[in-house]
Amino acid sequence: MPDVAPFLPVRELSARIRRGSLSPVALAEECLDRLERLGPRTHAVITLMRESGLADARSAEREIRAGRWRGPLHGISYGAKDLLATKGVPTTWGAEPYRNQVFDYDATVITRLREAGAVLVAKLAMVELAGGLGYDHTDASFTGPGLTPWNPGFWSGGSSSGPGASVAAGLVPFAIGSETSGSILTPSAFCGVTGLRPTYGLVSRHGAMALSWTLDKLGPMTRTADDAALVLAAIAGKDPRDESTVDRGFRYTAPARLARRPRLAVPAGCTEKVQPEVRESFERALGALGSFAEIARDVAWPDFPWGAAVGAIVSADGASAFRELIESGNVAKLRCPADRIGGYPAMLLPAVDYLQAMRLRRPMKRALAQLFERYDAFVSPTRSSVAYPADRAFDQAYPGVSGGPALIPAGNLCGLPALCMPNGFGQNGLPTSLALLGPAFSERHLVDIGSAFQGATDWHAKRPPEA
Amino acid sequence: MSAAYRPSQGRRRFVQLLGWASVLAAAPGPTLAAAARARSESAKPRHKPPTPAAAAPEKNEISQDARALAAVLKRRYGEHWSADQLRSVATGLDDDHKAAARLGEVKLANSEEPDFTFNA
Numbered sequence: 334m335p336d337v338a339p340f341l342p343v344r345e346l347s348a349r350i351r352r353g354s355l356s357p358v359a360l361a362e363e364c365l366d367r368l369e370r371l372g373p374r375t376h377a378v379i380t381l382m383r384e385s386g387l388a389d390a391r392s393a394e395r396e397i398r399a400g401r402w403r404g405p406l407h408g409i410s411y412g413a414k415d416l417l418a419t420k421g422v423p424t425t426w427g428a429e430p431y432r433n434q435v436f437d438y439d440a441t442v443i444t445r446l447r448e449a450g451a452v453l454v455a456k457l458a459m460v461e462l463a464g465g466l467g468y469d470h471t472d473a474s475f476t477g478p479g480l481t482p483w484n485p486g487f488w489s490g491g492s493s494s495g496p497g498a499s500v501a502a503g504l505v506p507f508a509i510g511s512e513t514s515g516s517i518l519t520p521s522a523f524c525g526v527t528g529l530r531p532t533y534g535l536v537s538r539h540g541a542m543a544l545s546w547t548l549d550k551l552g553p554m555t556r557t558a559d560d561a562a563l564v565l566a567a568i569a570g571k572d573p574r575d576e577s578t579v580d581r582g583f584r585y586t587a588p589a590r591l592a593r594r595p596r597l598a599v600p601a602g603c604t605e606k607v608q609p610e611v612r613e614s615f616e617r618a619l620g621a622l623g624s625f626a627e628i629a630r631d632v633a634w635p636d637f638p639w640g641a642a643v644g645a646i647v648s649a650d651g652a653s654a655f656r657e658l659i660e661s662g663n664v665a666k667l668r669c670p671a672d673r674i675g676g677y678p679a680m681l682l683p684a685v686d687y688l689q690a691m692r693l694r695r696p697m698k699r700a701l702a703q704l705f706e707r708y709d710a711f712v713s714p715t716r717s718s719v720a721y722p723a724d725r726a727f728d729q730a731y732p733g734v735s736g737g738p739a740l741i742p743a744g745n746l747c748g749l750p751a752l753c754m755p756n757g758f759g760q761n762g763l764p765t766s767l768a769l770l771g772p773a774f775s776e777r778h779l780v781d782i783g784s785a786f787q788g789a790t791d792w793h794a795k796r797p798p799e800a
Numbered sequence: 801m802s803a804a805y806r807p808s809q810g811r812r813r814f815v816q817l818l819g820w821a822s823v824l825a826a827a828p829g830p831t832l833a834a835a836a837r838a839r840s841e842s843a844k845p846r847h848k849p850p851t852p853a854a855a856a857p858e859k860n861e862i863s864q865d866a867r868a869l870a871a872v873l874k875r876r877y878g879e880h881w882s883a884d885q886l887r888s889v890a891t892g893l894d895d896d897h898k899a900a901a902r903l904g905e906v907k908l909a910n911s912e913e914p915d916f917t918f919n920a
Contacts (some may be wrong), residue, residue, distance in 0.1 A: 425902070464802065483863050491801075514802060518802070520801035547916060641897075641900070641902040645899060647898070662880075671888070674885045674888050675888075677878070677892070680873065680877075681893065683900070686896075686900040686903060687912050690852050692908050692913065692914050693903065693906055695913070696906075696908070761839065
């Protein structure tokens, strides 16, 4: 297979750039060409940033040649989910009513990546309004349904659909996605890439579209766990413009050898109703993990109304965040019919129900904290199935298939980090994925576990056909 | 927000199981006052949580509360809603009520505060 630069890990690209065997301008040109040529196949791109991207790449090249190397992201092209404000460039939130929206400032994440020398080459597609109004079909963005490069008859996952598809198809070496409840992990799983959802407060949300103020998080979608950590190190840290950020950064240079065998817990019931191929991939992955970790099976998962709680919070926050859109009736301009009416029921959500959900988060966190006294991380299939067919409503995708314990809503309600990685293939040539869920600010440990797993397997190095 | 973890995720499937006539018949009927009454009744102090039977549902039916609240929303925002949209709104309200009931099943101590902080 030809050496397509955007398929290489960031670490390898960075090494080539630093020793002068790869030009940041050549990398940006290759990414822009692939974004333009292949992006439409998966509806992954909203705005191509050719002019500014090439200018930034030339600037990076000059600096590096002059000996001013900023770090491992210097000269590396990337894409950003189109909910991150970029000065002077449309930021559409994936939604027709905001198609011409332009901010006069950059999101903190964009600023930090620029300071690290990374080169923004595209604003990437997303489910409209990050899916907060109840979409029930893949066709829920003004750019059309996001499709996975592994099989264009199937969904890329959402709401970070463009970042997932773009990294998987080798259009960019890495991308920034966002997660309120599943929006980094799901497209990472359906597109066969590595996704890192950071602890709430580790990465500034300033300049990102708000869907839910206590749930929204920004994180990297990459080829490897190591790459995810390199990106996280550049974007993490306190930001006075986001009061939720904490005064601790994320330092990282390279994966560390695990000091001891990590204790990994498999939640009871997590593979009971998943697709058979998802179960097989997971069992095989447990075998690989078991070569360097202790695996505890059938660990009881705390019994809380996880889904109901995250639903109430997102409903209320989303209706508040988009109140004007809903009350004006402009919500009718959204692409997915379910989104056109999905915000209205939340207008009458009782405050006591919202507060009950917010009060539940404390006992929920205590329950998981107790478990993390015994285990370093939970491990489970990221999703119960491979990607959904693109032409069907979600509830028609795989009848009878469902997940076990609600790790995605639980992890998000408690603000915990998660790392997901490809671990095989299921039906129709589509990737399967496993996820690690750790205690708050355990990203470093999750990345080291992930790097050990990816050192023992090669699922992360697979390329989609025709990409 | 990924698809599987969005609010009212069972809405569509639930909608398909419904008899629409009851929703359509009820929607234009209840006045805002009636709907407000329904809300205020459910808001009265009570010694135990409302029984689902009062507010809701035989299996696969939209509750009276949800129908009444759907009528409020239609009056406020839904002049041009189609019948399908009205049904979806009513079903969404019903889903929210069911979710709220699940939330309410967890008993919390008075000292348990919402997980956000206010600073003066």
